[in-house]
Amino acid sequence: MIKILVVHGPNLDLLGKRETDIYGDETIDIINDEIGKAAKTDRIDIECYQSNHEGDIVDKINQTDASGILINPAAYTHTSVAIHDALKARKLPSVEVHLSNIHAREEFRHKSLIAPVVTGQVSGFGKNSYLLGFKALLDLIKG
Numbered sequence: 001m002i003k004i005l006v007v008h009g010p011n012l013d014l015l016g017k018r019e020t021d022i023y024g025d026e027t028i029d030i031i032n033d034e035i036g037k038a039a040k041t042d043r044i045d046i047e048c049y050q051s052n053h054e055g056d057i058v059d060k061i062n063q064t065d066a067s068g069i070l071i072n073p074a075a076y077t078h079t080s081v082a083i084h085d086a087l088k089a090r091k092l093p094s095v096e097v098h099l100s101n102i103h104a105r106e107e108f109r110h111k112s113l114i115a116p117v118v119t120g121q122v123s124g125f126g127k128n129s130y131l132l133g134f135k136a137l138l139d140l141i142k143g
Contacts, residue, residue, distance in 0.1 A: 001045055001139055004134070005055060005066035006035055008050035010075030015099075023099050025125045031127050035070075038134055054080055061086040068093040068137045070130065077102065077112045088117040093140040097133040108122035 008028055011018060016027035032048040037047070039046040043140055047066065051057050054076055061069065069092055076083050077098070086095055095118075101124030102109045115121050122133040 002068075002138070003041070003045040003047065004141075005060070005065045005069045006032070006046055006048045006075070006130075006134075007069060007071040007074055008048070009057065009061060009076050010052040012072060012074055012143060013050050013052070022105075026117055026127050031130055034127060035049075035130055035134055037124060038047045044138065054082055058082050058086045061090060064090075064092075066092065068071065068141045070095050070112060070133050070137050071114070071118070072097045072099070072130070073114050077110060077114050080113060084113045087114065093137060094118040095124075095133040095137045096121040097129040097138075099126050099129055100124060109143060 012028055015026050016025050028050060035046060035048065042081055054059065057076070069087065072092060073080060073083055073096065096112065096114050096118045102112070103123070118138055122129045122136065125132060
C-alpha cells in the first residue's frame with residue numbers, strides 16, 4: 001500500500017487564527033481532512049504530522065516508512081539545511097507546498113533551501129496547494 005507522510009512545519013498549528021489575510025481561515029485540521037478525503041478515494045494511507053521544532057521534523061523524515069513526502073516546511077523553507085539534508089538523504093519522491101505564493105512576498109521568502117531536493121513545489125493556492133501537491137506526489141509514486 002502507498003503511504004504518504006504530510007509534514008506541516010512551524011506555526012501551521014495556528015492556521016485559521018494567524019494572519020488569515022495571508023494564510024486563510026482554514027485550520028490545519030480542515031487541510032488534513034481534505035487530504036484524507038483525497039487519500040481515501042485513491043486508497044492511500046496518510047500520516048499527518050506537525051511540529052514547531054526542526055529536529056523533530058528531521059527525525060520524522062528520517063524514520064518514516066512512507067512512499068513519499070508532502071511537506072510545508074513553513075519558515076524552515078528559508079533556513080533549514082537540516083531538513084534539506086534529511087530529504088536529500090531519504091531520496092523519496094517529495095513535493096514542497098505553501099499556502100501563500102512565497103515568491104510574491106518578502107524577499108527573504110523567495111529562496112527555498114528545500115526546493116533543490118524535492119521533485120516539485122506548489123505555492124499560492126491556499127489549501128489547494130496541498131491537494132495539488134498530493135495529486136502530483138501520487139502521480140510520481142505510481143509512475
